[in-house]
Amino acid sequence: xxxxxxxxxxxxxxxxxxxxxxxxxxxxxxxxxxxxxxxxxxxxxxxxxxxxxxxxxxxxxxxxxxxxxxxxxxxxxxxxxxxxxxxxxxxxxxxxxxxxxxxxxxxxxxxxxxxxxxxxxxxxxxxxxxxxxxxxxxxxxxxxxxxxxxxxxxxxxxxxxxxxxxxxxxxx
Amino acid sequence: xxxxxxxxxxxxxxxxxxxxxxxxxxxxxxxxxxxxxxxxxxxxxxxxxxxxxxxxxxxxxxxxxxxxxxxxxxxxxxxxxxxxxxxxxxxxxxxxxxxxxxxxxxxxxxxxxxxxxxxxxxxxxxxxxxxxxxxxxxxxxxxxxxxxxxxxxxxxxxxxxxxxxxxxxxxxxxxxxxxxxxxxxxxxxxxxxxxxxxxxxx
Numbered sequence: 480x481x482x483x484x485x486x487x488x489x490x491x492x493x494x495x496x497x498x499x500x501x502x503x504x505x506x507x508x509x510x511x512x513x514x515x516x517x518x519x520x521x522x523x524x525x526x527x528x529x530x531x532x533x534x535x536x537x538x539x540x541x542x543x544x545x546x547x548x549x550x551x552x553x554x555x556x557x558x559x560x561x562x563x564x565x566x567x568x569x570x571x572x573x574x575x576x577x578x579x580x581x582x583x584x585x586x587x588x589x590x591x592x593x594x595x596x597x598x599x600x601x602x603x604x605x606x607x608x609x610x611x612x613x614x615x616x617x618x619x620x621x622x623x624x625x626x627x628x629x630x631x632x633x634x635x636x637x638x639x640x641x642x643x644x645x646x647x648x649x650x651x
Numbered sequence: 652x653x654x655x656x657x658x659x660x661x662x663x664x665x666x667x668x669x670x671x672x673x674x675x676x677x678x679x680x681x682x683x684x685x686x687x688x689x690x691x692x693x694x695x696x697x698x699x700x701x702x703x704x705x706x707x708x709x710x711x712x713x714x715x716x717x718x719x720x721x722x723x724x725x726x727x728x729x730x731x732x733x734x735x736x737x738x739x740x741x742x743x744x745x746x747x748x749x750x751x752x753x754x755x756x757x758x759x760x761x762x763x764x765x766x767x768x769x770x771x772x773x774x775x776x777x778x779x780x781x782x783x784x785x786x787x788x789x790x791x792x793x794x795x796x797x798x799x800x801x802x803x804x805x806x807x808x809x810x811x812x813x814x815x816x817x818x819x820x821x822x823x824x825x826x827x828x829x830x831x832x833x834x835x836x837x838x839x840x841x842x843x844x845x846x847x848x849x850x851x852x853x
Contacts, residue, residue, distance in 0.1 A: 500675075502667065521683075526683050582658055586662040644655070644659060
């Protein structure tokens with residue numbers, strides 16, 4: 480192997496950090512907290528890098544660490560910050576961009592009111608497009624739990640931001 | 652009517668873009684080393700506490716270890732009766748102290764406790780059983796004195812006397828009556844060092 484494990488880890492972090500940060504932002508709702516979450520998960524992967532027989536497992540290991548950390552204790556460190564200001568883009572009323580920004584803000588607020596597990600389940604299912612079995616495996620719970628958590632999370636989003644879940648009939 | 656999750660997915664994708672693209676390599680490396688350092692410190696501290704606790708417990712146990720049973724007068728008389736026999740009421744016991752008071756003291760560096768080098772001072776009653784006191788005479792408990800393996804007792808009775816009874820402890824036989832008198836020369840008793848209160852040196 481020409482590259483040492485440290486070189487491979489460095490390459491992994493440099494290339495995959497943005498993707499990890501995107502997921503972490505959805506989980507935490509805050510950029511700084513997302514960076515902290517990714518940093519801790521990467522540090523954990525770094526400490527266990529010699530135990531990973533395949534460098535290709537870096538990402539799976541890091542994502543698992545992220546979800547577990549988030550679900551277990553991350554919320555405790557959450558600081559109250561005003562996020563909508565960070566998310567505000569230049570909106571042109573009536574444009575498609577304006578609608579997407581509205582949806583984005585609505586989602587941000589709705590996610591903030593979900594439980595940690597519900598939020599993680601939504602991110603896994605609808606952002607990472609994981610199957611229910613994969614999500615259950617990653618969060619170390621049953622498929623039934625994933626189903627029920629998804630259902631509850633969608634129900635809450637439907638209450639708080641119905642525009643995010645437009646019905647097929649309405650679209651038609 | 653089924654939910655259309657397209658807007659939700661789209662919103663998630665848009666929202667995730669706010670995660671930024673910070674370089675996490677140095678930060679994660681720094682964090683990893685910090686955690687490892689803390690783990691090492693915690694491990695060292697735990698080991699130190701454990702060693703300290705075990706060492707303290709061992710030291711405490713050593714310090715509190717009971718002394719070996721000291722020979723007492725009631726165990727001392729041997730079946731063989733000496734020149735001045737013990738009182739008949741004394742039940743002789745074959746068990747003799749295994750430790751001699753005159754044996755060389757252990758090296759201080761190897762001694763683990765402050766064990767007495769000489770036997771415990773016998774009680775007045777115990778000495779009365781060893782001496783053939785006349786009727787109505789007894790030893791005064793406050794006037795029993797011990798020096799190394801010697802013990803003296805002053806008798807008290809119907810008449811006034813100035814003599815003392817002398818007892819000696821020997822390995823194997825325990826406390827035995829030695830003699831009685833009003834004054835002793837240490838040399839006659841084989842004592843050449845120290846400052847015994849019951850005899851005169853030189």
